[in-house]
Amino acid sequence: MESSIDELIEPADEKRDPREGRRPPGGKALLRLQQHLEERGLVEVAQASVERAVADERRNEFDERARAFSAAPPGQASSPAGTDVHAVTAQIAEHYKSVALEEPGPPTGVPTATGPQWRSLGPWTIPNGQTYGSSRVNVSGRVAAIAVDPSNPAHVLCGAANGGVWESFDRGGSWAPRTDYAATLTVGAIVFDPRNPSTVFCGTGEGNWWSWLGAGILKSGNGGTTWSTLCTAPFTGQGFYDLVIDTANTQHMFAATIGGLYVSTDGGVHWTQRRAVQTWSLSITTTEILGACADGLYRSTDGGVSWNPVALPGSPGTFNRLAVSIARSDASVAYAWGANGATAYLWRRAGTAWTAQPIPPGVATGQAWYDWYCACAPDNANQIYLGAIESYRGDLSGNTWTWRTISNKGASGDSIHPDQHAIAFEPGRPDTIYVGCDGGLYRSPDRGITWTSCNNGLVISEFEYLAQNFGSSRWVIGGTQDNGTERWTGSPVWTHVADGDGGDCAINRTTPNTVFHTYYSMSPERSTTGGDFGSWTYLPPPVPAGEGSLFYPPMDASASGGDTIAIGGDALYVSRNNMTSWTRLPFPSAARSSAMYVPNANTLYVGSTDGRIFRTTWNGSAWGAVSALATPRANANMSDILVDPSNSNRLWVTYTTMGGGRVYRSDNGGSSWTDMTHNLPNLPLTAIDVDTWNSNRVWVAADLGVYQTLDGGATWADFSASLPNAFIGDIVFHPHARVLRAGTRNRGVWEIPVDGWMTTPVCGVQWTGSLNPNETKRWFTWGWPATWHMIWTIMPSTVKPGAPELTWTVQVQRADAEYATYWISVQNLTNVPVTFEGRYCILSRY
Incomplete structure (x- = not known):
């Protein structure tokens, strides 16, 4: 986007x-x-x-x-x-599966009977989401597959790219997740058994992106509510694009995957590969099957045993994407929609002859490998729907096509989010279509003229970065894939605050209304109103032409005061005045920034894609040269850096590169490092945070799960109870609310009270005082986190029967962005001296 x-x-x-x-x-x-x-x-x-x-x-x-x-x-x-790339991906997927299922133990993330549990913060939906048209729309995250129950048109299943299978019984008005603790949440295809719709199949591994995490086929016997593994071989490590069932014999199934075209004759238990070429799309009738493959269109008339090439006039021979659809209303008509390089192709078959057709104006093929589909209207062989970055409807009258862009209405009309991945029709209502895209799921009752968002309750947003306001327990901002930057202030409905690609983000801890976010590349923006939509100012650093960065470069603001913020590419850029001006600091040798931490306004650490870590400090008038510390692990991607807030010599770093250490600790400021990976699973680690009350309590986020150590990294334990098996992009710990938060890809944002929620108040005596007869005095107590909900009481040291001895009032003053001061005025109501205790009661830290 x-x-x-x-x-x-x-x-x-x-x-x-x-x-x-x-x-x-x-x-x-x-x-x-x-x-x-x-x-x-x-x-x-x-x-x-x-x-x-x-x-x-x-x-x-x-x-x-x-x-x-x-x-x-x-x-x-x-x-x-x-x-053999398929052998490599099969090994990777098998390992991820073993971690997710923790065989023979309980699967990662499954709710436990005791201990703190993760809970979802949403987004339940995100209004004002971005489109290419004039209208705004509710969004969620990427949808890769859609299936509508042939026996109940209100019953809809959708598959999120890495967010699992979701079920709705009201045409997408509300949703429930159904595979949160499966071996993988990646979904590429879903299909109902046309003769027994209580049986549903799901091909895991999203062919469009998450293909290497495929773990086979799931099967449901109750319409999609619960699922179990039907088969793994031969699909482990492969992504699905399509699953098709023969209506004449539902034991006869076909699969289109990144690894080829497969056929099953026993209801999907066993499969035979019939073509070893990437296959994207399948279409079937009682007499033929068409398969859209990387080397062209193929046809079978013997149940998928043998396949013959179909001659498409003007075909380039090979494709970056090809989709096929046979008209249900007239099986002699079929369509093929393909892309090779910058050229799009459309063919139509009428009878036995295929002919080239004009394509929709303005079609972009740059992402055809990622967003592409073709579907003929169920009731009209002369009407087709084509997906690319946009969705199009074509209507053929005689020899003339009329094309309508149905996803982007330009100056007027309903628009939906771009990047189109899937389409489905409501049985019995060919006017009603569902489209899945990077923004979620949308339904049209009139063939694409008007649209209704189906994203309420579809909690599948793709968060890669989080930042939070330490002075509020309910304020989080996060960058999402293709859906911009979003903000949470306590409601399950999040606020869309910035368009584009949502990259890294940060908050000025001292002045939390000053907020920063990035798009892709070195593109930071600043808001001074807490990130309100339309309040951002583009303040890029002076990056020389030709200098690179990660797609989402690391950015961080000072963790303990000051106005220092930095962003890293092939050089380090740092500002001491909230991006008003920048200083460029080159690395001592070529490096690309991949991780960053700014522990205070005068110190900055940055890690690189080749495993090194660097530091620069402010000497009072200028930033010192960037210097290299000892390298924890060479030639591996450093993903996060953390400096213990209570011990500046203790540093932690994490790595995503598998096959070696992935979390290291230094107790001497980076002069030497110790591998603390120990019993962690061999998974990429994406983020790290530490308990501000206990330096030996640390959490790391992995591609699957969150893990906790209580002994400074000597041993680790799973800390994922109730957290879905989704990819985790970032974690942040709120030291006052005592919650750890995780941003996931395709399952939104989650949080866990690391000590459990408070079930009884925490009470104590803060001070003792005395008052002369009828005297009034004022006391204050400071340094209380503003997130805490507190009650103050005054209790005489010796309680005497009769009339009240004391009365008091409490005033709250916000001392700074994070802490509150309480002013307590106490009056002696008697004509004798009174001593008393000033007592507090913490009702909640959240």
């Missing part, structure tokens, strides 16, 4: 990044995917993903441009020729 910066420099059909001109082929989604895989050391998977997404003749162009965003350590080798 575009940002306000994008709009200034890009034509609508070809988005650009602010530094490099036109984007590379494959778009921003491919840049993010490549970086995500490189950060985990999965270079061979990243390379294969690019080869599938980008046409050969544009591969060099992509590689050249992608280097400006790469997370791979400099000089990292490409995968050797002949590498």
